[in-house]
Amino acid sequence: MQLKVLLTLLSVASVGWIFTVAPAAFGAEALITVVFVQPQHFTDAKDTALGQNSMGLLEALQKFIDETGKHYIPESMHLEITVINIDLAGDFEPWRGPQFDHLRIVRDVYPPCIALEFRLTDSHGSVVRAGKRELRDIAYQSRLVRPTDDPLRYEKDLLRDWFRSEFSSLKG
Numbered sequence: 001m002q003l004k005v006l007l008t009l010l011s012v013a014s015v016g017w018i019f020t021v022a023p024a025a026f027g028a029e030a031l032i033t034v035v036f037v038q039p040q041h042f043t044d045a046k047d048t049a050l051g052q053n054s055m056g057l058l059e060a061l062q063k064f065i066d067e068t069g070k071h072y073i074p075e076s077m078h079l080e081i082t083v084i085n086i087d088l089a090g091d092f093e094p095w096r097g098p099q100f101d102h103l104r105i106v107r108d109v110y111p112p113c114i115a116l117e118f119r120l121t122d123s124h125g126s127v128v129r130a131g132k133r134e135l136r137d138i139a140y141q142s143r144l145v146r147p148t149d150d151p152l153r154y155e156k157d158l159l160r161d162w163f164r165s166e167f168s169s170l171k172g
Helices: 055-072 098-102 153-167
Strands: 005-012 016-023 032-037 078-087 113-121 127-136
Touching (some): 032 055, 055 078, 055 153, 113 153
Parallel strands (some): 032 078
Antiparallel strands (some): 016 032, 078 113
């Protein structure tokens, strides 16, 4: 049976943004739920130096989490991820001139970091695994990360490594 995916985006005033990825079958529970807690207060999830945090970037990360999670999380389980903070790789250096407020400078002093909490439950609602992680890679520039034209390639690589290390034993 092929799993059809339904993406629902809800705005929640006190929490932030909730992204739910669920099987399209009526009554089926979500496979992966991603909650961005107060994304307006994230350290850095924006496209420009003076701009606000970008919902487009968060949606792209959510989509990546869903696609990657399908490879590691069995359909009988539910993974809830609460993203507490994001600090994208690189930073803006607007003091270099007006054209630099839209240019992210990638240096080793600006490593990517994603702080999250997660809870994996089985079909009966029992907690299989839970925890809090701060994903960071200070050697991110020395790794070959593809595609090179993806503005979120370093963050996606962090998440891919986390899924691999945290959940690879779940699917055989």
